[in-house]
Amino acid sequence: MAEIARIAGVDISTVSRALAGSSRVAKETRELIDQIVRDTGYVVNERGRALRDGRANQVLVIVSDIGAPFYSDVVQGIVETLAERDINVLLGVTLRQSKREEKLGNQLMTGVVDGIITVTGTLPTTILGMQGLSSKVVAISRPVPHDGVTCVTIDNYAAAKEVMVQLHSMGHRRILHIGGPTSSETYRERSAAYVDFMRDNGLGEFVNMRSTDSFKDDAESGFAIMKSMLDDGLHATAVFCATDELAIAAMAAARRANRSIPGDMSFFGIDDLKVAGLMSPPLSTVAVPRFEMGRKGAEALFRQVYRGAPPSDKIVLDHRLVMRDSVAQAR
Amino acid sequence: MAEIARIAGVDISTVSRALAGSSRVAKETRELIDQIVRDTGYVVNERGRALRDGRANQVLVIVSDIGAPFYSDVVQGIVETLAERDINVLLGVTLRQSKREEKLGNQLMTGVVDGIITVTGTLPTTILGMQGLSSKVVAISRPVPHDGVTCVTIDNYAAAKEVMVQLHSMGHRRILHIGGPTSSETYRERSAAYVDFMRDNGLGEFVNMRSTDSFKDDAESGFAIMKSMLDDGLHATAVFCATDELAIAAMAAARRANRSIPGDMSFFGIDDLKVAGLMSPPLSTVAVPRFEMGRKGAEALFRQVYRGAPPSDKIVLDHRLVMRDSVAQAR
DNA sequence: ATGAAAGCGCTAACAG
DNA sequence: CTGTTAGCGCTTTCAT
Numbered sequence: 001m002a003e004i005a006r007i008a009g010v011d012i013s014t015v016s017r018a019l020a021g022s023s024r025v026a027k028e029t030r031e032l033i034d035q036i037v038r039d040t041g042y043v044v045n046e047r048g049r050a051l052r053d054g055r056a057n058q059v060l061v062i063v064s065d066i067g068a069p070f071y072s073d074v075v076q077g078i079v080e081t082l083a084e085r086d087i088n089v090l091l092g093v094t095l096r097q098s099k100r101e102e103k104l105g106n107q108l109m110t111g112v113v114d115g116i117i118t119v120t121g122t123l124p125t126t127i128l129g130m131q132g133l134s135s136k137v138v139a140i141s142r143p144v145p146h147d148g149v150t151c152v153t154i155d156n157y158a159a160a161k162e163v164m165v166q167l168h169s170m171g172h173r174r175i176l177h178i179g180g181p182t183s184s185e186t187y188r189e190r191s192a193a194y195v196d197f198m199r200d201n202g203l204g205e206f207v208n209m210r211s212t213d214s215f216k217d218d219a220e221s222g223f224a225i226m227k228s229m230l231d232d233g234l235h236a237t238a239v240f241c242a243t244d245e246l247a248i249a250a251m252a253a254a255r256r257a258n259r260s261i262p263g264d265m266s267f268f269g270i271d272d273l274k275v276a277g278l279m280s281p282p283l284s285t286v287a288v289p290r291f292e293m294g295r296k297g298a299e300a301l302f303r304q305v306y307r308g309a310p311p312s313d314k315i316v317l318d319h320r321l322v323m324r325d326s327v328a329q330a331r
Numbered sequence: 332m333a334e335i336a337r338i339a340g341v342d343i344s345t346v347s348r349a350l351a352g353s354s355r356v357a358k359e360t361r362e363l364i365d366q367i368v369r370d371t372g373y374v375v376n377e378r379g380r381a382l383r384d385g386r387a388n389q390v391l392v393i394v395s396d397i398g399a400p401f402y403s404d405v406v407q408g409i410v411e412t413l414a415e416r417d418i419n420v421l422l423g424v425t426l427r428q429s430k431r432e433e434k435l436g437n438q439l440m441t442g443v444v445d446g447i448i449t450v451t452g453t454l455p456t457t458i459l460g461m462q463g464l465s466s467k468v469v470a471i472s473r474p475v476p477h478d479g480v481t482c483v484t485i486d487n488y489a490a491a492k493e494v495m496v497q498l499h500s501m502g503h504r505r506i507l508h509i510g511g512p513t514s515s516e517t518y519r520e521r522s523a524a525y526v527d528f529m530r531d532n533g534l535g536e537f538v539n540m541r542s543t544d545s546f547k548d549d550a551e552s553g554f555a556i557m558k559s560m561l562d563d564g565l566h567a568t569a570v571f572c573a574t575d576e577l578a579i580a581a582m583a584a585a586r587r588a589n590r591s592i593p594g595d596m597s598f599f600g601i602d603d604l605k606v607a608g609l610m611s612p613p614l615s616t617v618a619v620p621r622f623e624m625g626r627k628g629a630e631a632l633f634r635q636v637y638r639g640a641p642p643s644d645k646i647v648l649d650h651r652l653v654m655r656d657s658v659a660q661a662r
Numbered sequence: 663a664t665g666a667a668a669g670c671g672c673t674a675a676c677a678g
Numbered sequence: 679c680t681g682t683t684a685g686c687g688c689t690t691t692c693a694t
Contacts, residue, residue: 001671011681016673026679041460046441048671051382051686058421065407067605067622072403076396079424083431088443090389091422093410100414110377111687112419129372219605252609274398274550278583280611291398332687342665347689357663379687382670442671 001044007036019044058088059301060113062104064096064120068218069273070243070290071119074140077294078117085302094120096214102126108136115305117297118144121184134311135304140297142186143314150304150311152297154319156186159286160193162321163240163268166284171330172238172266173203178225178250179211180218180242187211190242190270208234212246222249230257237265237330244269244276244285251279251326262328272322282324289317332375338367350375389419390632391444393435395427395451399549400604401574401621402450405471408625409448416633425451433457439467446636448628449475452515465642466635471628473517474645481635481642483628485650487517490617491524493652494571494599497615502661503569503597504534509556509581510542511549511573518542521573521601539565543577553580561588568596568661575600575607575616582610582657593659603653613655620648 001019005012010029018025018033025033036042050056061078063071079089090113092104105124107113114136116127121142127133134148143151167175177194180187191209198207210229212221222245229236230253239254241247247269251261259265261281269276272287296315303309332350336343341360349356349364356364367373381387392409394402410420421444423435436455438444445467447458452473458464465479474482498506508525511518522540529538541560543552553576560567561584570585572578578600582592590596592612600607603618627646634640 012671013673013682014680016671017680020673024679029679043437043440045671046443047378047382047385047387048686049673051378051670051688052672052674054378054686056378061422066397066410067400067404067407069398069400069403072400073398075422076398076424079397079422080426083424083434088438089422091392091406091410091420093407093414095411103414106374107419109374112377219609223609248606248609252611252613255611275579275606278550278554278579280583280586282583343687344666344689345664347687348664351689355663360663376687379670380689382672382686383688383690385670 001042004033004036004040004042007040008033054111055114056088056112057086058090058113059115059117059298059305060090060092060104060107062092062094062101062116062118062120064094066091066093068245069275070141070245070271070288073290074119074294074297077291078140078298079294081295081298082302085306087302087306096120098122115301117301118142121186123149135309138297138301138304140293142184148311148313150297150300150313150315152293152300152315152317153186154288154293154317156189157193159270159288159319160190160240160242161197163270163286164194164197166321166323167238167240167266167268167327168197168201170266170327173330174206174236175203175238175240176229176234176236177207177209178222178229178239178241178246179209180246181214182211183214187242194240206236208236211242218243218245219249222246223253226250226253227257230254230259238268238327239265240268242270244271244273244283247283247285247326248273248275248279251283262326266327266330268327276322277324279326281326284324284327285322287320287322289319292317332373335364335367335371335373338371339364385442386445387419387443388417389421389444390446390448390636391421391423391435391438393423393425393432393447393449393451395425397422397424399576400606401472401576401602401619404621405450405625405628408622409471409629410625412626412629413633416637418633418637427451429453446632448632449473452517454480466640469628469632469635471624473515479642479644481628481631481644481646483624483631483646483648484517485619485624485648487520488524490601490619490650491521491571491573492528494601494617495525495528497652497654498569498571498597498599498658499528499532501597501658504661505537505567505569506534507560507565507567507570508538508540509553509560509570509572509577510540511577512544513542518573525571537567539567542573549574549576550580553577554584557581557584558588561585561590569599569658570596571599573601575602575604575614578614578616578657579604579606579610582614593657597658597661599658607653608655610657612657615655615658616653618651618653620650623648 105126139151179191269285276283436457510522600616607614
């Protein structure tokens with residue numbers, strides 16, 4: 001910029017103003033500067049700007065594993081939304097290791113980013129003391145245990161209950177449940193809906209659920225859990241899985257054990273991943289607006305961090321039951 | 332930091348040295364400063380550091396769509412690798428729109444990032460004139476049309492040829508091909524291997540391929556193309572798809588048209604996505620080291636950008652044929 | 663071993 | 679309308 005000023009024979013501050021589109025610059029001066037900028041291919045140095053402005057125009061998105069389809073769709077929504085607002089997205093993965101999460105927290109502390117969107121249900125302890133924290137953070141899909149933090153979710157209890165109502169209406173009574181990590185409120189709600197529904201409908205004796213532990217791949221867990229259930233001789237006509245990934249893996253395990261789907265066993269998932277409809281048989285599930293969750297979360301964070309809006313507690317998006325051929329009338 | 336210096340009663344430069352672990356600081360001074368830093372919870376401002384150092388310790392990863400499983404696995408490898416080296420990853424998505432890609436190029440120009448890893452096979456024109464460009468960029472999976480840029484790939488021609496050899500050895504002669512976007516060298520090679528093999532084995536008359544255009548979702552395209560092939564009455568015992576996503580969608584389309592797999596038709600993909608083995612029937616494919624590609628690409632960029640190493644042209648990783656039940660002996 | 667001072671590139675307040 | 683000046687937070691000579 002100093003270079004531009006030198007060539008144009010004006011002060012650097014005039015160049016700055018011209019580039020900022022200030023009205024207090026003579027038309028001729030502006031045109032001259034614009035011309036030189038074009039000729040030299042000059043672009044502003046954002047690092048200088050960031051230091052001066054006291055903000056980075058960047059936010060951090062924390063996921064446990066971007067390879068999981070659920071997260072990657074949420075992130076896509078976030079990135080698209082923030083790109084429209086000229087905010088950059090830093091991607092952090094925790095691999096469910098708190099050490100990595102702590103380190104990511106530093107990005108906010110050191111001013112590398114202006115805010116955080118987390119899809120892990122946890123918050124780095126490094127940032128817990130930070131002032132004004134709740135307006136610098138948004139949680140998506142999984143709420144964080146911290147007051148006043150905006151959380152974008154669906155009604156997990158209701159969604160799971162709808163699945164149960166549907167299975168029940170098709171004659172299923174012996175229904176198994178494969179749950180997600182109980183450390184997450186999201187999965188606790190889905191599982192609670194299963195248990196409650198069974199009890200409320202006099203099926204308490206058939207309640208049987210196993211949950212993944214948090215430190216394993218969903219697909220791997222789903223396969224292993226379904227296999228263990230079958231090995232243990234559990235009898236059931238339907239299996240309600242807390243996610244599509246679990247369901248897809250569980251179906252594979254059931255087929256491996258020579259169960260036909262949905263002849264012997266019906267399967268339900270939650271998420272409506274893109275592959276769900278392409279499976280054989282296509283998977284019944286609950287459509288979760290992943291992309292939209294990312295978008296809404298990004299919008300909320302943007303408003304809070306860059307527009308001074310207050311946090312908004314809970315933003316609940318709609319879900320939708322999707323019936324496909326993995327579920328049949330109970331025999 | 333000024334605050335720390337004030338409390339400690341030393342100069343700010345001494346604090347800087349102490350925090351940097353310089354040997355030219357008295358033990359007592361260092362301990363005092365460390366204590367104050369702990370008490371106050373001070374952390375350095377990375378923006379100031381970035382301006383002063385002339386680098387951002389960040390790199391940009393460009394993908395067309397992070398929701399696609401192939402890319403998200405590559406990105407996972409990149410993020411993990413660079414996190415170990417304290418380099419941040421900015422995620423940029425192009426949605427295959429050059430406008431968005433151009434804009435991402437500015438991140439390098441303006442100093443927001445020190446380098447770029449692209450998985451799109453293209454380079455923003457905004458950075459083309461940049462000096463030392465080739466050492467600031469690494470391409471993964473798809474080479475970019477620019478001299479001297481490191482590219483991490485597999486041997487696509489060989490991989491596709493192995494698929495063909497396998498199908499041929501199992502008696503398949505009438506083999507269809509569903510190709511990826513011809514704008515990408517990667518897919519041109521895979522398709523070329525198909526065509527070459529067919530011709531070289533006297534099957535030229537059976538050559539029949541259709542490719543996705545670049546602007547559509549793989550799954551959607553795969554379904555539509557397979558459907559059109561069946562609608563057009565093309566006769567075949569096997570379909571070789573350029574990616575697993577295409578294959579999965581194509582299988583769904585074939586089933587929809589009452590083809591049994593692999594009874595009526597065998598299917599082959601490339602990638603070995605996690606779901607490939609969970610399909611029914613499990614999909615035969617070529618395992619591509621997506622995570623490792625990300626890792627190798629990230630390492631290469633790190634060496635080039637932060638260690639001054641020269642670009643290394645091509646880095647070719649191993650692939651592996653994976654036979655599963657979607658392929659059977661031709662009848 | 664420590665301090666003083668300069669400067670990374672930018673913008674905004676103030677003066678003219 | 680334009681120039682001068684200061685300062686964002688940091689590191690690194692150069693003195694001492």
